[in-house]
Amino acid sequence: MPANTYQFVEQWNFPGYTPEQVxxxxxxxxxxxxxxxxxxxEAEPLGDDTQPALGRKVRVKARGFLPYKLNFIVEAxxxxxxxxIEVKATGDFNGVWQAALAPKGDGTHVELDWRVTVExxxxxxxxxxxxxxxxxxHYWTTPRGEQxxxxxxxxxxxxxxxTVSEGSATP
Numbered sequence: 001m002p003a004n005t006y007q008f009v010e011q012w013n014f015p016g017y018t019p020e021q022v023x024x025x026x027x028x029x030x031x032x033x034x035x036x037x038x039x040x041x042e043a044e045p046l047g048d049d050t051q052p053a054l055g056r057k058v059r060v061k062a063r064g065f066l067p068y069k070l071n072f073i074v075e076a077x078x079x080x081x082x083x084x085i086e087v088k089a090t091g092d093f094n095g096v097w098q099a100a101l102a103p104k105g106d107g108t109h110v111e112l113d114w115r116v117t118v119e120x121x122x123x124x125x126x127x128x129x130x131x132x133x134x135x136x137x138h139y140w141t142t143p144r145g146e147q148x149x150x151x152x153x154x155x156x157x158x159x160x161x162x163t164v165s166e167g168s169a170t171p
Contacts, residue, residue: 003127008114008138012146015107017153019082022108025152026099027085029058029074035152039063039141052076052085064137068122092120114138 014022025031029052032040039062046057057075072091078098079085086098095116102109118124123134 002117003131004119004124005117006115006131006135006138008112008135008142010112010114010142012110012112012149013104013107014110014150014153015105017107017157019101019103019108021153021157022110022149023082023085023101025149025156026101026110027052027076027079029056029060029076029087031152032058032060032062035148036141036145037148039144039148041069046073052079054079062141065140066133066137068120070120089116092123093118 025035030043030045032043040060041063042059042061044059046059049056054076057073059071059073061069061071063069070092072089072093074087074089074097077086077088077096082101084098084100086096089095089097093116095114097115098113100111100113102111118127118134127134
């Protein structure tokens with residue numbers, strides 16, 4: 001595997017929320033800056049689609065802890081209502097992000113699989129030496145996503161579970 005290729009497998013849990021509720025948020029890339037605040041800075045739809053659909057594209061800008069930003073386009077390539085979301089990313093990195101949803105107790109378990117090859121010159125050229133630091137930068141974003149999603153779901157569905165403990169995401 002080339003040094004600038006990364007794979008991240010993570011798990012998120014949303015007690016008290018149905019797969020339908022979680023899917024509704026995850027499948028709509030336009031919402032990323034609203035729930036994954038501070039990481040996803042922008043999400044601009046490319047086209048007039050107002051609902052998640054195959055082929056729908058959104059241009060996003062994201063950042064981690066390290067002082068660089070990534071610009072890329074996500075395109076929905078597989079949508080199985082309340083079960084699976086798969087998007088293709090192109091731009092500063094190319095690859096696939098997949099979220100598999102399943103009921104778990106009174107909530108939803110999400111298995112995330114993110115496989116990318118980073119094309120941004122800074123990361124591509126430095127990955128042979130600094131891959132662990134770039135991976136750490138990704139893992140810095142993970143708990144912010146899970147916690148932000150929990151807060152967003154609580155706001156959308158008037159649920160009392162608006163807080164999440166630090167570090168509940170599994171890198």
